Amino acid sequence: MKPRSKRVRKRVLEAACQLFAERGFHGTHIRDVCKSAGVNIASVCYYFRGKEGLFDAVTSEACQTLARTLKRDATVQKMNPDERLQAEIKSLFERLSGNSEWIARLAARELFDRIEGNHGSVGAGLGDDIAIVEGAIRDLLGPKANRDTIRMHALSVLGQCVFWCLVREKAPKILSKFCEGLPNQRALAEHAVRFSLDAVTRGSKSHLFTSPSAVGGKSNPTLKPSPRQFRKTIYPGIDLQIPARKEGVP
Secondary structure: OOHHHHHHHHHHHHHHHHHHHHHHHHHHHHHHHHOOOOOEEEEEEHHHOOHHHHHHHHHHHHHHHHHHOHOOOOHHHHHHHHHHHHHHHHHHHHHHHHHHHHHHHHHHHHHOOOHHHHHHHHHHOOOHHHHHHHHHHHHHHHHEOOOOHHHHHHHHHHHHHHHHHHHOOOOOOHHHOOOOOOOOOHHHHHHHHHHHHHHHHHHOOOOOOOOHHHHOHHHHHHHHOOOHHHHHHHHOOOOOOOOOOOOOOO
């Protein structure tokens, strides 16, 4: 491809990344991409063969950016699980912020923007990250942790990273008052690390996160804790009192 053609293609792709992330697949029109990139519709058809091909190129670009994971760094594999989790969270913040913030928006879009057909997905680019997070959480929780618990913790970590990167760059109106004066990216990453490690540490000490089949190899259902047991698990050392319901008050 000639240098000029590469520049035109890159310009179209950069414009499409921002527009698809901002408006979603259905809300983005080719003419808007062309206007933003300063090209004609024929250029989009020539380089990407239409809207679907352009969207696939956008998700591919997102996945390639996210593919710079810690899994390829041999030193990371020698870290303790809490250090691995901390390093991965900070890495995600770096790759979902700044010039790559559009990837976080595109990932959020995928949650509710249903697209027919076999198209690319930002989620495919997060596969290695999820594997790293799950591995660290599995080691932190211990062998008795069940698969669902590990997965929920991992999704919680991922959700925090995407959420904070989104509101740090551009908070939606509904959250604008709460997001004024948010700390910088590094401070938010540290908060996500502390919050996640605290949740996982508490979970490792709780019977609530133990697999039913982990005791004696039996498949008996886990006993449901009483409200007081649950409160003590979530808030150790704090005796939360629930006022008695008055007679006649629903």
